[in-house]
Amino acid sequence: MIYRTLKLDVHDEVATLTLNRPEKRNAISPEMMEDLQAALSAVESGAARVVIVTGAGKDFCAGMDLAGLKSVATAAKQSEISASSGAGDPSPNREDARRVAAMFRRIYEFPKPLIAAVNGHAVAGGCGIAMLCDFTFAAPAAKFGFTEVRVGFMPALIAPFVLREVGEKRARDLLLSGRIFGAEEAREIGLVREIVPPERLFERALEAAGKCLALSPTALQYTKRLIADFSRAQLDHEIDLGIASSARIRSTEDFKEGLSAFLEKRKPKWTGR
Numbered sequence: 391m392i393y394r395t396l397k398l399d400v401h402d403e404v405a406t407l408t409l410n411r412p413e414k415r416n417a418i419s420p421e422m423m424e425d426l427q428a429a430l431s432a433v434e435s436g437a438a439r440v441v442i443v444t445g446a447g448k449d450f451c452a453g454m455d456l457a458g459l460k461s462v463a464t465a466a467k468q469s470e471i472s473a474s475s476g477a478g479d480p481s482p483n484r485e486d487a488r489r490v491a492a493m494f495r496r497i498y499e500f501p502k503p504l505i506a507a508v509n510g511h512a513v514a515g516g517c518g519i520a521m522l523c524d525f526t527f528a529a530p531a532a533k534f535g536f537t538e539v540r541v542g543f544m545p546a547l548i549a550p551f552v553l554r555e556v557g558e559k560r561a562r563d564l565l566l567s568g569r570i571f572g573a574e575e576a577r578e579i580g581l582v583r584e585i586v587p588p589e590r591l592f593e594r595a596l597e598a599a600g601k602c603l604a605l606s607p608t609a610l611q612y613t614k615r616l617i618a619d620f621s622r623a624q625l626d627h628e629i630d631l632g633i634a635s636s637a638r639i640r641s642t643e644d645f646k647e648g649l650s651a652f653l654e655k656r657k658p659k660w661t662g663r
Contacts, residue, residue: 391432395422397446398429404599405438412447417455418515420486423493430496439607440599441500443523444507444592445516450532453514454490456541460649462486462640487636490515491547491629497522498551499618501611503602507595508532509588513570518548521555521581524614525598528573529588534581535570542648542658546636550628554621556580 397408407429409416433441445451462482497504497519506523513535520526520534528534536552538545545552545565553561556579564571576582586594602610639645643663651658 391428393425393429395419395425396429398432400433400436400438403437403439403603404596405433405436405441407433407441407443408446409444409451410446412445412449414455415449415452415511416445416447416516417452418490418493419455419458420489422455423489426493427496430500434501438502440503440505440602442505442507442592442595442599443519444595445509445512447510449510449516450506450508450512451516451519452511453516453537456649456652459486459543459640460646460653481637483640484633484637487547487633487640490636491633494518494522494547494551495625495629499614501614502607503599503610503614505595505598505602507591508534508573508582509591513537514545515548517581518545518551521548522551525595526582527584527586527591527594527598528576528582529591530573530585531588532573532576532582533570534573534576535568536565537568537570539566539568540648541652542639542642542644542646542660544635544639546632546639547629549632550625 393410396410397406399406399408407426409422411417411419411422430441503525504523506520506526508520508526508528509532510529511533512520513533514537517534517536520528536545536548549561549565552565556564560579573582573585577585584594643661647660648658
């Protein structure tokens with residue numbers, strides 16, 4: 391299969407999935423979400439037993455493509471106008487939120503081990519992808535952060551997973567501040583397993599993959615499924631809440647202003663609406 395926004399290579403039962411939009415800092419577009427789902431399905435049904443996830447160029451992933459988010463918000467507004475006249479679907483924002491949630495859930499529940507090799511910035515949704523992998527290695531210069539609130543958005547769809555990873559108090563700090571933090575802090579709070587010199591990052595990920603290959607694939611799959619099953623019912627509820635919240639904030643004035651300000655490279659003027 392030809393992928394538009396990523397590369398998938400398989401060698402010796404190890405798949406390497408490289409997010410491949412370096413000119414956009416590997417930002418997550420609708421096309422990337424489709425490609426990622428398709429690539430993971432191909433790996434799940436194929437011979438590879440472990441997956442390494444990394445980014446092309448200097449960054450791992452800069453989060454959602456904000457130009458794409460603005461396009462969805464514009465389409466949602468047009469649909470609302472059409473719906474008021476008796477035609478059209480008023481929920482593009484909700485459907486887009488569902489796609490994002492499905493991507494995170496797919497990574498979280500993927501039955502084969504996932505290893506992130508974070509080569510640069512991993513922020514917002516990109517931080518979510520790195521965090522949701524089973525083993526996360528990072529270069530010393532890697533940066534992390536859930537930065538959505540800085541552009542009038544909210545980390546609604548990754549929040550349930552962040553709380554599980556770091557606990558509520560730390561999650562409040564990360565999600566409400568929108569701050570960028572380094573690889574050392576990410577390791578201290580458990581988002582990163584190990585900091586590795588950049589020239590050895592991929593090699594270290596391969597070493598971890600090799601250790602997984604020495605184990606029973608059936609045992610690994612059953613263990614991953616059990617971990618996911620522990621919180622499945624509660625996570626279903628939390629993700630539904632996140633989808634509704636994500637759709638709702640996309641119709642606010644602050645969201646529209648935050649996206650416009652970011653794309654226009656200016657300071658936002660918040661109205662609180």
